[in-house]
Amino acid sequence: VHAVSGDAAPPAPDDAALLRAHRNGDPDAFAELVRRHRDRLWAVALRTLGDREEAADALQDALLSAYRAAERFRGDSAVTTWLHRIVVNACLDRMRRRQARPTVPLPEVDTSVAPAPDRDTVLVVRDALAQLPLDQRAALVLVELQGYSVADAAEALHIAEGTVKSRCARGRARLAVLLGFLRNPPEDLSVRSETSARTEGA
Amino acid sequence: MTRVDHDLLADFVGGALDGTPQADEVRRLVTDDASWAEAYTDLVAADSAVSAALGEYAASPEPMPADIAARIEAMLRSTAVGADAAAGGPGRRADAETRPAHAGPGGSRPEAAGPGRTRPPRTPLPARMARRRKILAGLSAVAAVIAVGAGLITFVPLFTTKLGDSRTSAADSGAAQTAAAPPGAGPVGLRQIASGRDYQAGQFGALASGDSGARTFGSTDVQREGAKSRPSAASAPSPEAEPGGVGIQQAAVPPELGRLVASEARQACVESIRSRHGGMATVVDYARFAGMPALVVLLNGAAASGGRQWVVVVGPSCGSPAGFTDERYNGPAT
Numbered sequence: 001v002h003a004v005s006g007d008a009a010p011p012a013p014d015d016a017a018l019l020r021a022h023r024n025g026d027p028d029a030f031a032e033l034v035r036r037h038r039d040r041l042w043a044v045a046l047r048t049l050g051d052r053e054e055a056a057d058a059l060q061d062a063l064l065s066a067y068r069a070a071e072r073f074r075g076d077s078a079v080t081t082w083l084h085r086i087v088v089n090a091c092l093d094r095m096r097r098r099q100a101r102p103t104v105p106l107p108e109v110d111t112s113v114a115p116a117p118d119r120d121t122v123l124v125v126r127d128a129l130a131q132l133p134l135d136q137r138a139a140l141v142l143v144e145l146q147g148y149s150v151a152d153a154a155e156a157l158h159i160a161e162g163t164v165k166s167r168c169a170r171g172r173a174r175l176a177v178l179l180g181f182l183r184n185p186p187e188d189l190s191v192r193s194e195t196s197a198r199t200e201g202a
Numbered sequence: 203m204t205r206v207d208h209d210l211l212a213d214f215v216g217g218a219l220d221g222t223p224q225a226d227e228v229r230r231l232v233t234d235d236a237s238w239a240e241a242y243t244d245l246v247a248a249d250s251a252v253s254a255a256l257g258e259y260a261a262s263p264e265p266m267p268a269d270i271a272a273r274i275e276a277m278l279r280s281t282a283v284g285a286d287a288a289a290g291g292p293g294r295r296a297d298a299e300t301r302p303a304h305a306g307p308g309g310s311r312p313e314a315a316g317p318g319r320t321r322p323p324r325t326p327l328p329a330r331m332a333r334r335r336k337i338l339a340g341l342s343a344v345a346a347v348i349a350v351g352a353g354l355i356t357f358v359p360l361f362t363t364k365l366g367d368s369r370t371s372a373a374d375s376g377a378a379q380t381a382a383a384p385p386g387a388g389p390v391g392l393r394q395i396a397s398g399r400d401y402q403a404g405q406f407g408a409l410a411s412g413d414s415g416a417r418t419f420g421s422t423d424v425q426r427e428g429a430k431s432r433p434s435a436a437s438a439p440s441p442e443a444e445p446g447g448v449g450i451q452q453a454a455v456p457p458e459l460g461r462l463v464a465s466e467a468r469q470a471c472v473e474s475i476r477s478r479h480g481g482m483a484t485v486v487d488y489a490r491f492a493g494m495p496a497l498v499v500l501l502n503g504a505a506a507s508g509g510r511q512w513v514v515v516v517g518p519s520c521g522s523p524a525g526f527t528d529e530r531y532n533g534p535a536t
Contacts (some may be wrong), residue, residue: 064281125255166218172216173212
């Protein structure tokens with residue numbers, strides 16, 4: 001027999017309610033929203049940037065931006081999609097900035113990379129992912145690693161669904177080379193990051 | 203046999219061409235052309251292996267490390283405090299009647315609504331003031347330590363800074379700092395200059411060697427050099443116009459960096475940099491980096507420096523909120 005308590009805790013507010021509460025002045029609502037999703041947001045930042053400190057800074061930038069931009073959230077998408085979009089954009093901004101830094105060079109593409117039996121697959125994949133062009137990586141992180149639908153990823157990245165598919169497909173092909181899964185890796189496998197116009201909006 | 207377009211083939215395999223004429227074209231090539239057929243077979247097999255590898259990576263947990271979670275929480279707390287102090291910030295249009303009850307997991311606010319209760323009106327002013335006082339008390343303690351150090355350099359001309367600090371409100375930061383620190387003085391050994399330079403990556407040798415004008419420029423020189431490169435800088439905040447100000451080269455400070463001229467803001471920025479890179483700041487230059495307004499900070503003993511002087515370039519938001527560096531670049535001071 002279970003005692004029925006009249007003081008049962010009410011259901012936790014959903015994300016939209018927390019964001020509304022933040023907009024209305026609740027000083028803890030936004031932090032609660034972040035607490036709820038921080039691991040996924042962190043994973044996106046870390047896997048996109050491939051560097052712990054860069055990811056931390058990008059996430060901090062993004063959350064500060066989201067905190068201040070909450071007034072402009074119109075509810076057209078899920079709060080998590082909105083947050084992820086801001087995080088991805090902060091990562092892209094930071095990555096572009098980093099590409100101009102000589103002290104933190106991007107790793108050189110090494111097509112001789114092959115999975116060594118004594119190396120952890122996760123580390124091998126992470127390293128290979130870090131060698132992809134940024135836009136391919138961002139699409140792959142959202143769709144393949146974070147489980148976004150193509151439509152949601154397209155919304156988060158502000159690109160057409162066909163472009164998401166193309167970036168993922170080309171990123172996967174590139175990974176196949178980097179991970180040594182292709183019997184005869186083509187030397188000319190392009191790392192072009194943008195799909196051609198024919199697939200835009202497909 | 204035709205040359206295989208691997209990007210096009212990847213698009214085909216990945217479904218990016220579905221519903222387009224190119225899909226039919228690639229399908230025909232895969233069927234009729236031996237090179238395309240072989241490449242297709244290889245790619246499909248490899249793609250399956252890529253899926254498995256990505257799946258394994260995706261399944262590996264990636265929780266936010268505790269130190270970063272704490273850093274984020276601290277940032278949000280300080281941002282909330284800052285917003286509380288500023289009119290019109292997000293969430294400051296409190297309407298007690300319409301605010302929803304808050305009982306989310308992890309909520310630790312003492313005044314949070316309990317089960318079945320509505321959230322009380324906005325935290326009473328005295329309580330908020332007490333909370334803010336608590337925070338400011340901590341800041342004041344830090345400021346007092348810095349002020350003592352700043353007082354020492356009154357007698358050390360070499361370290362006399364060139365920019366004023368009088369913008370900080372004594373009421374906000376505690377009396378200790380403004381009472382003890384001479385106008386224009388910063389922490390011990392921290393030189394402040396406004397060189398007017400537009401730095402580029404790897405071109406910090408002049409700053410490191412002291413040739414940027416920090417010691418040799420008189421006020422007029424610095425102002426002229428800054429004004430030369432940025433006519434718009436005349437709109438920069440004017441510390442010298444405030445009581446206690448000294449001869450300041452505010453015209454050389456990019457307007458976007460005006461906030462960082464105030465000692466409290468600059469100290470918060472330097473502390474944020476120090477907590478990330480270690481070492482001690484010796485020079486701050488209100489300048490530009492790659493054309494953008496930037497505070498260029500020279501560090502001694504930075505963690506990654508290997509004994510060399512190290513440069514950290516930060517943007518106008520450095521130190522706000524606490525711990526945020528708004529970093530644009532870091533590298534050897536060469």
